[in-house]
Amino acid sequence: MTQAHSAVKSILYLNGVTKTFDGFKAINNLCLDIRPGELRAIIGPNGAGKTTMMDIITGKTKPDVGEVVFRDSIDLTQHDEADIANLGIGRKFQKPTVIESLSVWENLELALAGKRNVFQTLFFRLTQAQAHRVDEILALIGLPARRDDLARNLSHGQKQWLEIGMLIIQAPQLLLVDEPAAGMTDYETMETAKLLKNISKDHSVVVVEHDMEFIRALDSRVTVLHEGSVLAEGRLDVVQKDQRVIDVYLGR
Amino acid sequence: MRDTSVLQRLLLQDKPGKILLGCLCGLVVLVPIFNLLVPADSFFHVPTYVVTLLGKYLCFAILALALDLIWGYCGILSLGQGAFFALGGYAMGMYLMRQIGDRGVYGNANLPDFMVFLNWQELPWYWTGFDHFGFAVLMAVLVPGVLAFVFGWLAFRSRVTGVYLSIITQALTYALMLAFFRNDMGFGGNNGLTDFKEILGCDLQSSTTRVVLFVVTVITLALSYFLCKYITISKLGRVLVSIRDAESRTRFMGYRVEHYKLLVFVISAVLAGIAGALYVPQIGIINPSEFNPLNSIEIVIWVAIGGRGTLYGAVLGALLVNYGKTYFTGGIFAEFWLFILGALFIVTTIYLPRGVVGVADNWLALRRQKRLLLAAAPVEQV
Ligand SMILES: Nc1ncnc2c1ncn2[C@@H]1O[C@H](COP(=O)(O)OP(=O)(O)OP(=O)(O)O)[C@@H](O)[C@H]1O
Ligand SMILES: [Mg+2]
Numbered sequence: 001m002t003q004a005h006s007a008v009k010s011i012l013y014l015n016g017v018t019k020t021f022d023g024f025k026a027i028n029n030l031c032l033d034i035r036p037g038e039l040r041a042i043i044g045p046n047g048a049g050k051t052t053m054m055d056i057i058t059g060k061t062k063p064d065v066g067e068v069v070f071r072d073s074i075d076l077t078q079h080d081e082a083d084i085a086n087l088g089i090g091r092k093f094q095k096p097t098v099i100e101s102l103s104v105w106e107n108l109e110l111a112l113a114g115k116r117n118v119f120q121t122l123f124f125r126l127t128q129a130q131a132h133r134v135d136e137i138l139a140l141i142g143l144p145a146r147r148d149d150l151a152r153n154l155s156h157g158q159k160q161w162l163e164i165g166m167l168i169i170q171a172p173q174l175l176l177v178d179e180p181a182a183g184m185t186d187y188e189t190m191e192t193a194k195l196l197k198n199i200s201k202d203h204s205v206v207v208v209e210h211d212m213e214f215i216r217a218l219d220s221r222v223t224v225l226h227e228g229s230v231l232a233e234g235r236l237d238v239v240q241k242d243q244r245v246i247d248v249y250l251g252r
Numbered sequence: 253m254r255d256t257s258v259l260q261r262l263l264l265q266d267k268p269g270k271i272l273l274g275c276l277c278g279l280v281v282l283v284p285i286f287n288l289l290v291p292a293d294s295f296f297h298v299p300t301y302v303v304t305l306l307g308k309y310l311c312f313a314i315l316a317l318a319l320d321l322i323w324g325y326c327g328i329l330s331l332g333q334g335a336f337f338a339l340g341g342y343a344m345g346m347y348l349m350r351q352i353g354d355r356g357v358y359g360n361a362n363l364p365d366f367m368v369f370l371n372w373q374e375l376p377w378y379w380t381g382f383d384h385f386g387f388a389v390l391m392a393v394l395v396p397g398v399l400a401f402v403f404g405w406l407a408f409r410s411r412v413t414g415v416y417l418s419i420i421t422q423a424l425t426y427a428l429m430l431a432f433f434r435n436d437m438g439f440g441g442n443n444g445l446t447d448f449k450e451i452l453g454c455d456l457q458s459s460t461t462r463v464v465l466f467v468v469t470v471i472t473l474a475l476s477y478f479l480c481k482y483i484t485i486s487k488l489g490r491v492l493v494s495i496r497d498a499e500s501r502t503r504f505m506g507y508r509v510e511h512y513k514l515l516v517f518v519i520s521a522v523l524a525g526i527a528g529a530l531y532v533p534q535i536g537i538i539n540p541s542e543f544n545p546l547n548s549i550e551i552v553i554w555v556a557i558g559g560r561g562t563l564y565g566a567v568l569g570a571l572l573v574n575y576g577k578t579y580f581t582g583g584i585f586a587e588f589w590l591f592i593l594g595a596l597f598i599v600t601t602i603y604l605p606r607g608v609v610g611v612a613d614n615w616l617a618l619r620r621q622k623r624l625l626l627a628a629a630p631v632e633q634v
Contacts, residue, residue, distance in 0.1 A: 060500070081503035082506050082509070085504050093501070099494045110494055116507050118488065122483065124486065170505060
């Protein structure tokens with residue numbers, strides 16, 4: 001396959017991906033194609049393999065078989081987590097994970113795009129522009145007042161936002177966001193949907209979520225995952241009318 | 253310009269660091285005066301054995317700093333730091349052995365006594381170069397550093413963490429202990445290296461030499477503190493904390509966790525090696541028992557009691573516990589020392605997770621609050 005000289009056709013391409021845990025197929029012949037600049041929502045019952053899919057994309061888990069391709073040509077199965085992050089894929093975990101004993105500001109500074117080499121980090125000096133960028137993101141996620149507080153003292157929702165902020169400041173091309181609205185109030189959920197829609201203007205974003213109101217607010221293409229493969233794909237109102245989708249959700 | 257601002261950051265915002273530096277400056281000035289200039293019969297005279305004892309504590313403080321850097325900040329609980337200390341000690345011990353020359357019991361100018369005793373005809377190849385002080389110092393740094401590099405590279409690359417890492421570091425020091433016990437290793441076997449006479453042509457028994465060694469130790473401790481401090485306040489320090497708190501998250505941010513761990517692990521081993529090299533000329537002996545896994549566990553206890561992840565807490569812990577050890581093992585409690593130490597460790601980990609430093613912090617915060625309260629409500633006081 002020769003590299004196309006035109007713009008990237010698909011930012012993320014999964015084909016025939018399978019992952020087995022002790023004989024149990026968590027991901028089963030999964031195919032997925034995300035276009036540059038696309039916002040894609042992924043839904044599916046518990047255990048459908050949504051998080052495992054993200055593990056595979058970000059190099060945490062190696063698939064048994066299948067293609068995982070970033071920007072048409074980069075085979076992600078050949079890279080590890082740090083590599084993949086530096087290639088331009090950012091990830092928010094299902095359980096919010098921020099660095100508890102650093103301040104909100106330090107968390108963002110740490111995630112800030114830049115050189116990740118040991119010695120460069122040792123002698124790192126923040127530039128004016130970078131400091132400005134951190135403050136910008138701080139404002140975007142609505143936490144300027146908590147700037148110097150330790151991340152462990154944030155509320156659950158604030159941690160989620162901080163982690164989203166860390167994702168953005170990492171300047172990835174593709175964001176994988178696992179259940180950003182979990183544990184949030186209705187108001188926070190809607191704010192988060194707005195935030196992600198905003199981000200998707202200049203990033204490709206894949207969001208996993210259970211909250212249907214949230215998905216509706218995203219107003220994007222939806223992929224339904226079930227038992228490790230795609231069950232249906234399309235707009236939310238169409239997908240919701242799909243008999244197999246209804247069975248999967250009601251049959252439980 | 254940049255250097256001044258670094259120094260400023262190192263000193264100005266670090267109150268405990270300033271206190272520590274002040275104490276060390278005090279020691280550097282006062283100990284030589286009270287040992288060398290004040291007459292021996294004076295009440296104020298500091299006997300040479302006390303100077304040596306203090307020097308020993310300070311070597312342990314360097315060792316504790318080294319452990320705090322990797323454990324307190326990066327979560328690497330090494331139970332084998334004693335191995336790097338002992339290796340540094342052996343490097344220095346080998347130089348001191350060569351300095352004995354023909355003044356050994358057998359009067360053999362070419363071979364140390366224990367080799368003559370073993371009927372060896374010539375010096376093993378790995379003893380070459382140890383006639384030179386500079387070479388020995390280089391080895392005291394290089395051997396622990398290279399060992400830590402190889403060991404760390406294997407362990408961190410395979411993502412060995414937590415208890416498993418602790419166990420293999422214990423195994424490392426245990427294996428080295430067994431190896432150094434063997435006579436045919438050529439390091440003096442069971443008895444180790446001892447009966448030293450001179451260092452750089454100066455009599456090791458003289459008070460002046462002892463005082464100089466002490467001063468060098470104090471300076472090394474101060475420099476080690478600043479090195480560790482610089483690392484921990486740099487962005488690299490925050491990456492270390494990030495690895496400690498959420499290793500996987502750090503990877504997904506694009507940091508190569510194994511490189512960071514490897515760097516601090518090597519730095520820590522080198523500091524431990526230097527501490528060992530300073531320890532041996534003051535104590536006058538190095539033997540395989542320094543590799544005892546228990547020693548490495550003791551270092552962890554010093555740091556835990558002092559207060560992990562603060563650097564000065566590690567120094568304080570090393571001094572306090574070792575003073576306690578000297579005090580108790582000299583008296584009727586000698587037999588119970590290990591029990592006391594164990595109990596202290598359990599009590600601190602359960603009740604004082606931030607060690608002595610944490611207690612002091614809380615107490616200061618409480619007092620500040622009280623003062624604020626009093627200042628805010630002077631009228632209601634009658
Ligand atoms: N490391 C692992 N070892 C064994 N089984 C695993 C592992 N990781 C995931 N699984 C299994 O794979 C299946 C899919 O899990 P996954 O976490 O991807 O689901 P999910 O769609 O994210 O669910 P949820 O909505 O609850 O987050 C589950 O049955 C889970 O138990
Ligand atoms: Mg999940």
